[in-house]
Amino acid sequence: xxxxxFFCDISMSLDGFVAGPGITLEEPLGxxxxxxxxxVLRLASWRSQHGQEGGETGPDDDLxxxxxxxxxxxxxxxxxxxxxxxxxxxxxxxxxxxxxxPPFHVPVFVLTHHEREPVVKEGGTTFTFVTDxxxxxxxxxxxxxxxxxxxxxxxxxxxxxxxxxxxxDELHIHVAPRLLGGGVSLFGDLGADAPQLTLKNVVExxxxxxxxxxxxxx
Amino acid sequence: xxxxxFFCDISMSLDGFVAGPGITLEEPLGxxxxxxxxxVLRLASWRSQHGQEGGETGPDDDLxxxxxxxxxxxxxxxxxxxxxxxxxxxxxxxxxxxxxxPPFHVPVFVLTHHEREPVVKEGGTTFTFVTDxxxxxxxxxxxxxxxxxxxxxxxxxxxxxxxxxxxxDELHIHVAPRLLGGGVSLFGDLGADAPQLTLKNVVExxxxxxxxxxxxxx
Numbered sequence: 001x002x003x004x005x006f007f008c009d010i011s012m013s014l015d016g017f018v019a020g021p022g023i024t025l026e027e028p029l030g031x032x033x034x035x036x037x038x039x040v041l042r043l044a045s046w047r048s049q050h051g052q053e054g055g056e057t058g059p060d061d062d063l064x065x066x067x068x069x070x071x072x073x074x075x076x077x078x079x080x081x082x083x084x085x086x087x088x089x090x091x092x093x094x095x096x097x098x099x100x101x102p103p104f105h106v107p108v109f110v111l112t113h114h115e116r117e118p119v120v121k122e123g124g125t126t127f128t129f130v131t132d133x134x135x136x137x138x139x140x141x142x143x144x145x146x147x148x149x150x151x152x153x154x155x156x157x158x159x160x161x162x163x164x165x166x167x168x169d170e171l172h173i174h175v176a177p178r179l180l181g182g183g184v185s186l187f188g189d190l191g192a193d194a195p196q197l198t199l200k201n202v203v204e205x206x207x208x209x210x211x212x213x214x215x216x217x218x
Numbered sequence: 219x220x221x222x223x224f225f226c227d228i229s230m231s232l233d234g235f236v237a238g239p240g241i242t243l244e245e246p247l248g249x250x251x252x253x254x255x256x257x258v259l260r261l262a263s264w265r266s267q268h269g270q271e272g273g274e275t276g277p278d279d280d281l282x283x284x285x286x287x288x289x290x291x292x293x294x295x296x297x298x299x300x301x302x303x304x305x306x307x308x309x310x311x312x313x314x315x316x317x318x319x320p321p322f323h324v325p326v327f328v329l330t331h332h333e334r335e336p337v338v339k340e341g342g343t344t345f346t347f348v349t350d351x352x353x354x355x356x357x358x359x360x361x362x363x364x365x366x367x368x369x370x371x372x373x374x375x376x377x378x379x380x381x382x383x384x385x386x387d388e389l390h391i392h393v394a395p396r397l398l399g400g401g402v403s404l405f406g407d408l409g410a411d412a413p414q415l416t417l418k419n420v421v422e423x424x425x426x427x428x429x430x431x432x433x434x435x436x
Contacts, residue, residue, distance in 0.1 A: 014429070194233070199395035
Protein backbone atom coordinates (compact mmCIF):
# COMPACT_ATOMS: atom_id res chain seq x y z
CA UNK A 1 0.00 0.00 0.00
CA UNK A 2 1.32 3.39 -0.99
CA UNK A 3 1.41 5.57 2.12
CA UNK A 4 2.58 8.75 0.49
CA UNK A 5 0.16 11.66 0.55
CA PHE A 6 -1.06 14.12 -2.07
CA PHE A 7 -1.45 17.31 -0.06
CA CYS A 8 -2.60 20.77 -0.99
CA ASP A 9 -0.92 23.69 0.76
CA ILE A 10 -2.17 27.16 -0.15
CA SER A 11 -2.89 30.63 1.27
CA MET A 12 -6.45 31.95 1.08
CA SER A 13 -8.21 35.16 2.14
CA LEU A 14 -11.05 34.93 4.65
CA ASP A 15 -13.43 35.50 1.74
CA GLY A 16 -11.99 32.48 -0.07
CA PHE A 17 -9.73 33.94 -2.74
CA VAL A 18 -6.20 32.81 -3.65
CA ALA A 19 -5.64 35.82 -5.91
CA GLY A 20 -7.29 39.22 -6.09
CA PRO A 21 -9.18 40.85 -8.95
CA GLY A 22 -7.37 42.27 -11.98
CA ILE A 23 -4.67 39.66 -12.63
CA THR A 24 -1.96 40.75 -15.09
CA LEU A 25 1.54 39.51 -15.89
CA GLU A 26 2.88 42.40 -13.78
CA GLU A 27 0.46 41.61 -10.93
CA PRO A 28 0.00 37.82 -11.19
CA LEU A 29 -1.79 37.64 -7.85
CA GLY A 30 -4.19 40.46 -8.67
CA UNK A 31 -4.98 43.47 -6.53
CA UNK A 32 -3.71 42.92 -2.98
CA UNK A 33 -3.29 39.20 -3.68
CA UNK A 34 0.38 39.35 -2.78
CA UNK A 35 -0.65 40.21 0.78
CA UNK A 36 -2.01 36.70 1.22
CA UNK A 37 1.64 35.69 1.43
CA UNK A 38 2.90 38.43 3.76
CA UNK A 39 2.95 35.94 6.63
CA VAL A 40 5.35 33.55 4.88
CA LEU A 41 7.79 36.03 3.35
CA ARG A 42 9.03 37.05 6.81
CA LEU A 43 9.93 33.51 7.87
CA ALA A 44 13.45 32.09 8.11
CA SER A 45 12.33 28.84 6.45
CA TRP A 46 10.87 30.61 3.41
CA ARG A 47 13.83 32.96 3.09
CA SER A 48 16.28 30.07 3.29
CA GLN A 49 14.37 28.16 0.57
CA HIS A 50 14.58 31.24 -1.64
CA GLY A 51 18.31 31.86 -1.04
CA GLN A 52 17.87 34.67 1.46
CA GLU A 53 19.31 34.98 4.95
CA GLY A 54 17.63 35.87 8.24
CA GLY A 55 13.93 35.83 8.94
CA GLU A 56 11.67 35.05 11.86
CA THR A 57 11.31 31.78 13.75
CA GLY A 58 8.36 30.53 15.79
CA PRO A 59 5.24 28.41 15.20
CA ASP A 60 4.63 29.69 11.64
CA ASP A 61 8.24 28.99 10.75
CA ASP A 62 8.19 25.52 12.32
CA LEU A 63 5.09 24.67 10.29
CA UNK A 64 6.57 25.90 7.01
CA UNK A 65 9.83 24.08 7.66
CA UNK A 66 7.96 20.82 8.27
CA UNK A 67 5.97 21.32 5.06
CA UNK A 68 9.09 22.10 3.03
CA UNK A 69 10.59 18.76 4.05
CA UNK A 70 7.66 16.71 2.77
CA UNK A 71 7.42 16.86 -1.02
CA UNK A 72 9.33 14.57 -3.33
CA UNK A 73 7.45 16.12 -6.23
CA UNK A 74 5.09 19.03 -6.94
CA UNK A 75 1.95 19.33 -9.07
CA UNK A 76 0.85 22.74 -10.32
CA UNK A 77 -1.38 24.26 -12.97
CA UNK A 78 -0.31 26.16 -16.06
CA UNK A 79 -1.59 29.44 -14.59
CA UNK A 80 0.64 29.08 -11.56
CA UNK A 81 3.61 28.11 -13.75
CA UNK A 82 3.55 31.01 -16.19
CA UNK A 83 0.33 32.97 -15.73
CA UNK A 84 -0.38 32.28 -19.37
CA UNK A 85 -2.61 30.04 -21.45
CA UNK A 86 -2.67 28.82 -25.03
CA UNK A 87 0.36 27.70 -27.09
CA UNK A 88 3.74 28.07 -25.38
CA UNK A 89 5.20 30.00 -28.34
CA UNK A 90 2.89 32.90 -27.60
CA UNK A 91 3.34 32.81 -23.78
CA UNK A 92 5.60 35.75 -22.84
CA UNK A 93 6.32 34.10 -19.47
CA UNK A 94 6.91 30.56 -20.81
CA UNK A 95 10.11 30.34 -18.75
CA UNK A 96 8.04 30.91 -15.56
CA UNK A 97 8.69 33.15 -12.56
CA UNK A 98 11.58 31.49 -10.80
CA UNK A 99 14.73 32.02 -12.92
CA UNK A 100 17.53 29.46 -13.25
CA UNK A 101 17.25 27.98 -9.76
CA PRO A 102 13.58 27.59 -8.79
CA PRO A 103 12.76 26.98 -5.11
CA PHE A 104 11.27 23.50 -5.64
CA HIS A 105 14.40 21.32 -5.95
CA VAL A 106 12.26 18.31 -6.95
CA PRO A 107 10.38 17.22 -10.08
CA VAL A 108 7.46 19.53 -10.85
CA PHE A 109 4.54 18.35 -12.99
CA VAL A 110 2.69 21.15 -14.77
CA LEU A 111 -0.84 20.40 -15.97
CA THR A 112 -1.47 22.06 -19.33
CA HIS A 113 -3.38 21.60 -22.58
CA HIS A 114 -0.23 22.28 -24.61
CA GLU A 115 2.58 19.77 -25.10
CA ARG A 116 6.11 20.79 -24.33
CA GLU A 117 9.48 19.12 -23.77
CA PRO A 118 10.63 18.91 -20.13
CA VAL A 119 12.69 21.80 -18.78
CA VAL A 120 15.66 21.03 -16.52
CA LYS A 121 16.68 23.80 -14.15
CA GLU A 122 19.46 24.10 -11.58
CA GLY A 123 19.14 22.77 -8.04
CA GLY A 124 17.14 19.65 -8.83
CA THR A 125 14.01 21.30 -10.23
CA THR A 126 12.66 19.77 -13.45
CA PHE A 127 9.40 20.83 -15.08
CA THR A 128 7.45 18.08 -16.85
CA PHE A 129 4.39 19.13 -18.82
CA VAL A 130 1.40 16.80 -18.55
CA THR A 131 -1.37 17.07 -21.13
CA ASP A 132 -3.47 13.99 -20.34
CA UNK A 133 -5.26 15.21 -17.23
CA UNK A 134 -4.95 15.60 -13.48
CA UNK A 135 -5.00 11.87 -12.68
CA UNK A 136 -1.98 11.38 -14.92
CA UNK A 137 -0.14 14.36 -13.41
CA UNK A 138 -0.69 13.07 -9.89
CA UNK A 139 0.29 9.50 -10.83
CA UNK A 140 3.52 10.69 -12.43
CA UNK A 141 4.29 12.90 -9.43
CA UNK A 142 3.67 10.08 -6.95
CA UNK A 143 5.98 7.81 -8.94
CA UNK A 144 8.68 10.49 -9.02
CA UNK A 145 8.33 11.27 -5.31
CA UNK A 146 9.31 7.78 -4.18
CA UNK A 147 8.71 7.53 -0.44
CA UNK A 148 7.99 11.22 -0.10
CA UNK A 149 4.74 13.10 -0.46
CA UNK A 150 3.45 15.17 -3.37
CA UNK A 151 2.59 18.86 -2.96
CA UNK A 152 -0.40 20.29 -4.80
CA UNK A 153 0.74 23.86 -5.10
CA UNK A 154 -2.12 25.56 -6.97
CA UNK A 155 -3.78 27.45 -8.44
CA UNK A 156 -7.47 27.20 -7.82
CA UNK A 157 -8.41 25.33 -11.00
CA UNK A 158 -6.11 22.38 -10.37
CA UNK A 159 -7.11 22.26 -6.70
CA UNK A 160 -10.76 22.02 -7.72
CA UNK A 161 -9.99 19.37 -10.36
CA UNK A 162 -8.08 17.35 -7.78
CA UNK A 163 -10.85 17.60 -5.18
CA UNK A 164 -13.51 16.62 -7.73
CA UNK A 165 -11.42 13.61 -8.79
CA UNK A 166 -10.99 12.59 -5.13
CA UNK A 167 -7.20 12.70 -5.43
CA UNK A 168 -6.41 14.92 -2.43
CA ASP A 169 -5.47 13.41 0.95
CA GLU A 170 -4.84 16.58 2.95
CA LEU A 171 -5.83 20.21 2.69
CA HIS A 172 -3.63 22.80 4.43
CA ILE A 173 -5.20 26.23 4.20
CA HIS A 174 -3.42 29.31 5.48
CA VAL A 175 -6.21 31.82 6.12
CA ALA A 176 -4.85 35.35 5.80
CA PRO A 177 -6.73 37.94 7.91
CA ARG A 178 -7.91 39.83 4.89
CA LEU A 179 -10.93 40.28 2.63
CA LEU A 180 -9.79 40.56 -1.00
CA GLY A 181 -13.30 41.41 -2.16
CA GLY A 182 -13.02 39.35 -5.34
CA GLY A 183 -10.60 37.47 -7.56
CA VAL A 184 -9.89 33.77 -7.94
CA SER A 185 -12.00 31.63 -5.61
CA LEU A 186 -10.07 28.65 -4.22
CA PHE A 187 -13.00 26.27 -4.02
CA GLY A 188 -15.42 27.85 -6.50
CA ASP A 189 -18.64 25.90 -6.72
CA LEU A 190 -17.67 22.25 -6.35
CA GLY A 191 -21.32 21.28 -6.14
CA ALA A 192 -22.10 17.71 -5.22
CA ASP A 193 -18.48 16.82 -5.97
CA ALA A 194 -17.29 18.50 -2.77
CA PRO A 195 -15.58 15.85 -0.60
CA GLN A 196 -15.99 15.40 3.16
CA LEU A 197 -13.40 16.93 5.47
CA THR A 198 -12.11 16.13 8.96
CA LEU A 199 -10.39 18.90 10.90
CA LYS A 200 -6.97 17.68 11.99
CA ASN A 201 -4.98 20.62 13.28
CA VAL A 202 -5.09 24.38 13.84
CA VAL A 203 -2.02 26.56 14.35
CA GLU A 204 -2.54 30.24 15.05
CA UNK A 205 -0.36 33.28 14.90
CA UNK A 206 -1.13 37.01 14.70
CA UNK A 207 -0.53 36.94 10.96
CA UNK A 208 -2.37 33.87 9.68
CA UNK A 209 -4.43 30.87 10.77
CA UNK A 210 -3.29 27.46 9.58
CA UNK A 211 -6.15 24.96 9.13
CA UNK A 212 -5.36 21.34 8.27
CA UNK A 213 -8.00 18.89 7.08
CA UNK A 214 -8.03 15.26 6.07
CA UNK A 215 -9.99 14.82 2.85
CA UNK A 216 -12.15 11.78 2.16
CA UNK A 217 -11.12 9.97 -1.01
CA UNK A 218 -14.48 8.28 -1.52
CA UNK B 219 -18.07 58.08 23.10
CA UNK B 220 -20.23 55.04 22.50
CA UNK B 221 -18.19 51.95 23.35
CA UNK B 222 -20.76 49.35 22.41
CA UNK B 223 -19.87 47.09 19.50
CA PHE B 224 -21.74 45.94 16.42
CA PHE B 225 -20.50 42.39 16.00
CA CYS B 226 -21.24 39.72 13.44
CA ASP B 227 -21.32 36.12 14.64
CA ILE B 228 -21.98 33.45 12.02
CA SER B 229 -21.07 29.92 10.93
CA MET B 230 -19.46 29.42 7.53
CA SER B 231 -18.22 26.44 5.54
CA LEU B 232 -14.53 26.31 4.56
CA ASP B 233 -15.63 27.23 1.03
CA GLY B 234 -17.33 30.36 2.34
CA PHE B 235 -21.03 29.50 2.35
CA VAL B 236 -23.56 30.20 5.13
CA ALA B 237 -26.25 28.09 3.45
CA GLY B 238 -26.09 25.33 0.88
CA PRO B 239 -27.63 25.17 -2.58
CA GLY B 240 -31.35 24.57 -3.10
CA ILE B 241 -32.92 26.69 -0.35
CA THR B 242 -36.62 26.03 0.28
CA LEU B 243 -39.03 26.79 3.13
CA GLU B 244 -38.62 23.18 4.23
CA GLU B 245 -34.83 23.36 3.94
CA PRO B 246 -34.07 27.01 4.76
CA LEU B 247 -30.32 26.40 4.99
CA GLY B 248 -30.14 24.51 1.69
CA UNK B 249 -28.54 21.16 1.06
CA UNK B 250 -26.29 20.20 4.01
CA UNK B 251 -26.41 23.79 5.27
CA UNK B 252 -27.78 22.66 8.62
CA UNK B 253 -24.50 20.83 9.23
CA UNK B 254 -22.73 24.18 9.54
CA UNK B 255 -24.44 24.38 12.92
CA UNK B 256 -23.78 20.82 14.13
CA UNK B 257 -21.05 22.12 16.42
CA VAL B 258 -23.36 24.48 18.31
CA LEU B 259 -26.43 22.25 18.68
CA ARG B 260 -24.54 19.92 21.00
CA LEU B 261 -23.55 22.65 23.46
CA ALA B 262 -25.09 23.22 26.89
CA SER B 263 -25.18 26.99 26.29
CA TRP B 264 -27.12 26.68 23.04
CA ARG B 265 -29.49 24.06 24.46
CA SER B 266 -30.17 26.22 27.49
CA GLN B 267 -30.93 29.25 25.29
CA HIS B 268 -33.39 27.13 23.34
CA GLY B 269 -35.12 25.69 26.41
CA GLN B 270 -33.39 22.31 26.32
CA GLU B 271 -31.47 20.54 29.07
CA GLY B 272 -28.04 18.93 29.03
CA GLY B 273 -25.37 19.42 26.42
CA GLU B 274 -21.60 19.55 26.29
CA THR B 275 -19.29 21.97 28.04
CA GLY B 276 -15.74 22.97 27.08
CA PRO B 277 -14.06 25.69 25.00
CA ASP B 278 -16.82 25.83 22.36
CA ASP B 279 -19.45 26.14 25.06
CA ASP B 280 -17.51 28.81 26.96
CA LEU B 281 -17.23 30.85 23.78
CA UNK B 282 -20.94 30.57 22.94
CA UNK B 283 -21.92 31.43 26.51
CA UNK B 284 -19.76 34.56 26.40
CA UNK B 285 -21.31 35.56 23.07
CA UNK B 286 -24.85 34.97 24.33
CA UNK B 287 -24.25 37.42 27.18
CA UNK B 288 -23.25 40.29 24.91
CA UNK B 289 -26.19 41.48 22.81
CA UNK B 290 -28.70 44.03 24.01
CA UNK B 291 -30.26 43.95 20.56
CA UNK B 292 -30.05 41.94 17.32
CA UNK B 293 -30.04 42.97 13.66
CA UNK B 294 -31.06 40.46 10.99
CA UNK B 295 -32.21 40.37 7.39
CA UNK B 296 -35.66 39.48 6.10
CA UNK B 297 -34.35 36.20 4.67
CA UNK B 298 -33.11 35.09 8.06
CA UNK B 299 -36.36 36.17 9.70
CA UNK B 300 -38.83 34.36 7.47
CA UNK B 301 -36.99 32.99 4.43
CA UNK B 302 -39.41 35.00 2.33
CA UNK B 303 -39.41 38.18 0.28
CA UNK B 304 -42.03 40.56 -1.08
CA UNK B 305 -45.17 41.72 0.74
CA UNK B 306 -45.78 40.17 4.17
CA UNK B 307 -49.35 39.15 3.25
CA UNK B 308 -47.97 36.63 0.78
CA UNK B 309 -45.15 35.33 3.00
CA UNK B 310 -46.19 31.88 4.26
CA UNK B 311 -43.58 32.12 7.07
CA UNK B 312 -44.35 35.72 8.09
CA UNK B 313 -44.45 34.64 11.76
CA UNK B 314 -40.83 33.40 11.44
CA UNK B 315 -39.21 30.19 12.66
CA UNK B 316 -39.13 30.59 16.40
CA UNK B 317 -42.69 30.24 17.72
CA UNK B 318 -44.08 32.19 20.69
CA UNK B 319 -40.85 32.43 22.68
CA PRO B 320 -37.92 33.12 20.33
CA PRO B 321 -34.38 32.57 21.67
CA PHE B 322 -33.30 36.23 21.40
CA HIS B 323 -34.93 37.78 24.52
CA VAL B 324 -33.96 41.28 23.33
CA PRO B 325 -35.24 43.72 20.66
CA VAL B 326 -34.62 42.37 17.15
CA PHE B 327 -34.47 44.73 14.16
CA VAL B 328 -35.37 43.10 10.84
CA LEU B 329 -34.20 44.87 7.68
CA THR B 330 -36.86 44.61 4.97
CA HIS B 331 -38.32 46.49 2.01
CA HIS B 332 -41.84 45.98 3.33
CA GLU B 333 -43.37 47.94 6.20
CA ARG B 334 -44.95 46.09 9.07
CA GLU B 335 -46.07 46.82 12.63
CA PRO B 336 -43.75 45.56 15.40
CA VAL B 337 -44.38 42.05 16.72
CA VAL B 338 -44.08 41.44 20.47
CA LYS B 339 -43.26 37.88 21.51
CA GLU B 340 -42.83 36.20 24.89
CA GLY B 341 -39.56 36.28 26.82
CA GLY B 342 -38.49 39.81 25.88
CA THR B 343 -38.15 39.34 22.11
CA THR B 344 -39.69 42.09 19.98
CA PHE B 345 -39.38 42.28 16.22
CA THR B 346 -39.18 45.78 14.72
CA PHE B 347 -39.22 46.04 10.94
CA VAL B 348 -36.88 48.64 9.46
CA THR B 349 -37.45 49.79 5.88
CA ASP B 350 -35.06 52.74 5.62
CA UNK B 351 -31.78 50.89 5.28
CA UNK B 352 -29.01 49.20 7.22
CA UNK B 353 -27.64 52.37 8.85
CA UNK B 354 -31.06 53.03 10.36
CA UNK B 355 -31.44 49.42 11.55
CA UNK B 356 -28.05 49.51 13.27
CA UNK B 357 -28.69 52.93 14.81
CA UNK B 358 -32.04 51.79 16.23
CA UNK B 359 -30.46 48.59 17.55
CA UNK B 360 -27.59 50.45 19.23
CA UNK B 361 -30.08 52.80 20.88
CA UNK B 362 -32.16 49.86 22.09
CA UNK B 363 -29.12 47.96 23.35
CA UNK B 364 -28.12 50.60 25.88
CA UNK B 365 -24.72 49.68 27.30
CA UNK B 366 -24.73 46.28 25.66
CA UNK B 367 -23.53 45.26 22.20
CA UNK B 368 -25.53 44.58 19.05
CA UNK B 369 -25.39 41.20 17.30
CA UNK B 370 -25.45 41.07 13.51
CA UNK B 371 -27.00 37.67 13.07
CA UNK B 372 -27.20 37.27 9.27
CA UNK B 373 -27.79 36.34 6.57
CA UNK B 374 -25.14 37.03 4.00
CA UNK B 375 -26.83 40.00 2.33
CA UNK B 376 -27.10 42.09 5.49
CA UNK B 377 -23.55 41.13 6.52
CA UNK B 378 -22.27 42.38 3.17
CA UNK B 379 -24.34 45.57 3.41
CA UNK B 380 -22.97 46.20 6.90
CA UNK B 381 -19.36 45.60 5.83
CA UNK B 382 -19.72 47.87 2.79
CA UNK B 383 -21.20 50.62 4.98
CA UNK B 384 -18.31 50.23 7.48
CA UNK B 385 -20.71 49.53 10.33
CA UNK B 386 -19.16 46.31 11.66
CA ASP B 387 -16.69 46.38 14.58
CA GLU B 388 -16.03 42.66 14.97
CA LEU B 389 -16.35 39.57 12.81
CA HIS B 390 -16.68 36.19 14.55
CA ILE B 391 -16.61 33.40 12.00
CA HIS B 392 -17.15 29.78 13.00
CA VAL B 393 -15.52 27.77 10.22
CA ALA B 394 -17.20 24.37 9.95
CA PRO B 395 -14.92 21.61 8.60
CA ARG B 396 -17.03 21.14 5.51
CA LEU B 397 -17.21 22.05 1.83
CA LEU B 398 -20.82 22.82 0.88
CA GLY B 399 -19.93 23.09 -2.80
CA GLY B 400 -22.28 26.00 -3.43
CA GLY B 401 -25.05 28.06 -1.91
CA VAL B 402 -25.10 31.47 -0.24
CA SER B 403 -21.64 33.04 -0.09
CA LEU B 404 -21.06 34.94 3.16
CA PHE B 405 -18.81 37.62 1.73
CA GLY B 406 -19.72 37.44 -1.97
CA ASP B 407 -17.72 39.92 -4.02
CA LEU B 408 -17.29 42.96 -1.80
CA GLY B 409 -14.88 44.47 -4.30
CA ALA B 410 -13.04 47.61 -3.27
CA ASP B 411 -15.53 48.00 -0.41
CA ALA B 412 -13.94 45.14 1.54
CA PRO B 413 -12.67 46.52 4.87
CA GLN B 414 -9.33 45.73 6.51
CA LEU B 415 -9.22 43.04 9.21
CA THR B 416 -7.00 42.35 12.21
CA LEU B 417 -6.93 38.82 13.59
CA LYS B 418 -7.77 38.94 17.30
CA ASN B 419 -8.39 35.42 18.51
CA VAL B 420 -8.57 31.78 17.42
CA VAL B 421 -10.31 29.03 19.38
CA GLU B 422 -10.11 25.50 18.06
CA UNK B 423 -12.04 22.34 18.70
CA UNK B 424 -12.45 19.12 16.69
CA UNK B 425 -15.79 20.35 15.39
CA UNK B 426 -15.21 23.95 14.34
CA UNK B 427 -12.61 26.72 14.25
CA UNK B 428 -13.58 30.06 15.76
CA UNK B 429 -11.88 33.04 14.09
CA UNK B 430 -12.32 36.54 15.53
CA UNK B 431 -11.34 39.68 13.67
CA UNK B 432 -11.48 43.38 14.39
CA UNK B 433 -12.88 45.25 11.39
CA UNK B 434 -11.65 48.69 10.36
CA UNK B 435 -14.43 51.26 10.25
CA UNK B 436 -12.62 53.64 7.89
